[in-house]
Amino acid sequence: CLAHVGWGIKLGSLGFAAISPAFFTFLMRITYISLSGPTLFKVIVKSLSPKEIVRIYVPNPLDRNDGSFLVRYRMHDTAHEGLKIEVLYGGEHVAQSPYILKGPVYHEYCECPEEDPQIWQRTLSCPADETQIEDDFASFPSINLQQMLNEVPKRFGDERGAVVHYTILNNHIYRRSLGKYTDFKMFSDEILLSLARKVLLPDLEFYINLGDWPLEHRKVNDTPSPIPIISWCGSLDSRDIILPTYDITHSTLEAMRGVTNDLLSIQGNTGPSWINKTEKAFFRGRDSREERLQLVQLSKENPQLLDAGITGYFFFQEKEKELGKAKLMGFFDFFKYKYQVNVDGTVAAYRYPYLMLGDSLVLKQDSPYYEHFYSALRPWKHYVPIKRNLSDLLEKVKWAKENDEEARKIAKEGQSTARDLLQPHRLYCYSYRVLQKYAEHQSSKPAIRDGMELVPQPGDSTSTCQCHRKMPPREEL
Structure with missing residues (x-):
């Protein structure tokens, strides 16, 4: 079936x-x-x-x-x-x-989960191991839920917090919000509910960080020890466990329904053929990092190599008059240019997977931040690295222009690898494996805590769903 x-x-x-x-x-x-x-x-x-x-x-x-x-x-x-x-x-x-x-x-939206997770994973051809997941859990040979209960609300659940506490029991999802900035729980709810409709999830209790920055910066040997917060973005100086970002999971779930640009549609809209692309490096984005302002200044000084513009000012509003404001462009139009510059936003730039799926060479800024799939990518094989301060950007653009065939080869290799890593079923495999691994490391049983509410499956009265499988027993509330 x-x-x-x-x-x-x-x-x-x-x-x-x-x-x-x-x-x-x-x-x-x-x-x-x-x-x-x-x-x-x-x-x-x-x-x-x-x-x-x-x-x-x-x-x-x-x-x-x-x-x-x-x-x-x-x-x-x-x-x-x-x-x-x-x-x-x-x-x-x-x-x-x-x-x-x-x-x-x-x-x-038909709720009919496969009862055997191994069958489900084999059906999706899920990888046996994910390097990033293994690395993330290396810091947590055992997860002490009582330590989590005692520490997380105090450390990360203040008024400015963006953490949601989840418990999954009998394939039902319960949650409570910790902090004021938890509106993005709609995205974490979305992937958990979608998974629960497809496969029986393990019983577990965990915390998801909905903010931009990773939270846990304790070292493995520190006392007290680090705690496993789940986030969408990791960094070299933090211990957070990484899930695919809300952006790529939402675009996958809502493809052909609620979003226009998704990981598949990008692949059919990669602009002109390589030989007909404009031979410049390109960037458009908000002013969320100072290096982006430097990009615009470089563009003004070297218009033959770089076309960069800021489309919205928030952090550096005083710079708008000096640097100007660029018009918004459709993302598909980015690929009219042969080279794409990827510079961090507040953390990792979540446009990066979309750029990798295009048919252009990605020039990626060196960064301490990463998403779940970065560990599979290699500089000079999948992208061209540039220094964090962008001091070698123009040099790398000139190299690409002078070595067109090698640049094209790197672009193709990066695109091919991203196509594999970012297939929709791979995102589901990855998210499920994180939950499975977390459950395996728990040292005590999860529970529905005070203040938690059931997150209901979305209703769909316009569609029929007759599940042939024996449904899991529902817990009485």
Whole structure:
């Protein structure tokens, strides 16, 4: 049973196919279709049973300009018998079409978790190990929940806090907010609820930091010892455990529904071919770090190498008159330029995964901050490094212009690696593995604490959900 938990199979000459947990996508490699003209093939996704009416949204294929196309579809009902996928070229079936996906296949909001997490992880082809997760938990051979209860509210739960305390029991999610700035809990709720609809989660109790900066700066041998706060961004001088950022998880969950730019749509909108891109480095962004202001000054002095502009002033408002304010640009237009400059914001710039998925060379600022996938990337293989003070930026741009083929090779290698690391099902695998690892390290049983409330699954009265699995028992409140 495929369900919406995600899966991966080989589809003949279509190449690797992967159904993500939030929606469905597969990759087609059709090398005999001219990429210079319009896409002449179409994909039809429909219920396998003619008696079953299933609403399925299938946007046009995304041309990745390398002979491959991404085809996405999002279901709004459950297909109990399964799905038929037809790939047509000039009205004729190609690439061993049609393909039959035996059901049931559930829509995103159908609550029907797989009872065996190992089956779920095998179905998604989850990696056996994630280097960043292993590194993060090395500081916490045992997690003392009582220490967490005593310390976290005092250290991080004051009026300016941005921490949410979660307990997961019997696949139900409970929470209480600690501090004033916890509105972003909508994003942490979102991924936890989505996971719980797909797989039985382990019982655990933890704290998520919704703020920008990592929180735990104690060293491993300090007394008292560090505590495992979960954050979206890590740093070299902190011990926080890292989850994929709210930005990329939300864009994955809401793709083809509530967001325009997501990790897949970027891949079909990477601008002109490499040879036709403007041979300059490019940057647009807010004034969230002083180096961004330096970028604009460099751009003014070296317009033949760099096009940089600040689109909004908040931290350095006094600089707007001197440096000027650039007009907002659509993100897809960034890739009209051959080189992309990635400079930190308040912490790691969350645009970085999107830049990596484009078809441009990324010039990445040296940084103490990182997201969950950075450890898999290498300088001069996946991106070109630049010093934190940007003193070598112009030199690196000149190098790229003088070594065009090598620059293009690095850009392609970075793009290819990012495509693999940032597939929707990989984000789910990673988030689940963090929760699983955390539960394994707990030294006592989690509990529903005073002040916690149940986070309900979102209702969807317009769609049907008939789960074939035995549902987990619901805890009486």
